[in-house]
Amino acid sequence: MKSRRLLPGFTDKDSQRAAPVSTDHVAPKPLTIVLVLVVVLVLDLARLTPDGVSCAMPEIAIREFNPEMTDDTAEVLARAFVTNPLNIAVFGVDQVSVNKAFFRGGLRVMRGRKLVALDGARIIGFIHWVTSPRCQLSSLEKLAMLPRMIQEFGIPRSLRISSWLATWSKHDPKDPHCHLGPIGIDPSAQGRGIGQRLMTLYCKDLDRTAISGYLETDRAENAAFYQRFGFEVTDEIPILGVPNFLMRRPAHR
Ligand SMILES: CC(C)(COP(=O)(O)OP(=O)(O)OC[C@H]1O[C@@H](n2cnc3c(N)ncnc32)[C@H](O)[C@@H]1OP(=O)(O)O)[C@@H](O)C(=O)NCCC(=O)NCCS
Numbered sequence: 001m002k003s004r005r006l007l008p009g010f011t012d013k014d015s016q017r018a019a020p021v022s023t024d025h026v027a028p029k030p031l032t033i034v035l036v037l038v039v040v041l042v043l044d045l046a047r048l049t050p051d052g053v054s055c056a057m058p059e060i061a062i063r064e065f066n067p068e069m070t071d072d073t074a075e076v077l078a079r080a081f082v083t084n085p086l087n088i089a090v091f092g093v094d095q096v097s098v099n100k101a102f103f104r105g106g107l108r109v110m111r112g113r114k115l116v117a118l119d120g121a122r123i124i125g126f127i128h129w130v131t132s133p134r135c136q137l138s139s140l141e142k143l144a145m146l147p148r149m150i151q152e153f154g155i156p157r158s159l160r161i162s163s164w165l166a167t168w169s170k171h172d173p174k175d176p177h178c179h180l181g182p183i184g185i186d187p188s189a190q191g192r193g194i195g196q197r198l199m200t201l202y203c204k205d206l207d208r209t210a211i212s213g214y215l216e217t218d219r220a221e222n223a224a225f226y227q228r229f230g231f232e233v234t235d236e237i238p239i240l241g242v243p244n245f246l247m248r249r250p251a252h253r
Pocket of ligand 1: 080194
């Protein structure tokens with residue numbers, strides 16, 4: 001009789017005592033197939049997220065800014081703006097911490113509406129808008145800021161900051177408007193529609209109050225982004241050798 005092959009440690013007697021096991025192919029149950037398909041689909045969706053992170057994009061929440069968020073928001077703005085030509089002209093190349101100090105100071109004196117975009121507890125975006133004439137600091141406010149500015153940035157940078165802000169101020173429209181800026185998204189979160197969401201909120205406010213919008217930008221490519229929201233370039237001015245585009249959005253009545 002042909003001897004049967006046994007698993008190591010098994011005797012022929014053991015195999016006779018064991019319950020018969022069918023070697024026929026067992027068809028998977030429909031529920032198993034559905035479960036496998038769901039797992040494959042979830043894994044595939046995770047792989048397709050735009051930032052390559054292996055999980056679906058969490059919900060981004062938009063919240064009112066509060067002073068406790070100052071440091072994290074300044075960091076996000078610094079990272080967003082550090083490569084903008086005007087920030088480079090004023091602060092130098094790769095100056096994230098100097099930009100951060102600049103935005104930290106700016107956040108302290110900004111009036112008007114300030115919103116942050118949050119990914120969980122992490123701030124990843126910021127937008128600010130304010131109605132004229134409160135969009136400009138008074139001469140007294142500027143004077144009060146000067147000693148601290150010089151202490152923080154030194155004289156050459158302080159002079160460049162003053163020249164920049166004075167030129168923007170000089171071109172500020174005389175008629176009522178709602179001034180946008182800054183808007184910045186952390187570089188790791190750009191291109192995911194967060195800037196668009198923040199801009200939509202600003203434009204809703206413009207439409208609700210039937211006031212015109214106004215902004216300055218130092219990037220020609222940003223003009224295309226703002227045109228999507230009804231802004232048009234009305235002027236181009238040089239600041240420290242960097243072309244700045246002034247843009248307006250008519251009031252919708
Ligand atoms: C400009 C900025 C706020 C846009 O925010 P974002 O979250 O990256 O933009 P979104 O993902 O919402 O983009 C919405 C759409 O505008 C397009 N877009 C975004 N930035 C653009 C730009 N600079 N130029 C042209 N198109 C742009 C996107 O491709 C997207 O198009 P789609 O809907 O066809 O895909 C952001 O890139 C940023 O912080 N930049 C650095 C700081 C800065 O320059 N701020 C503005 C100062 S005036």
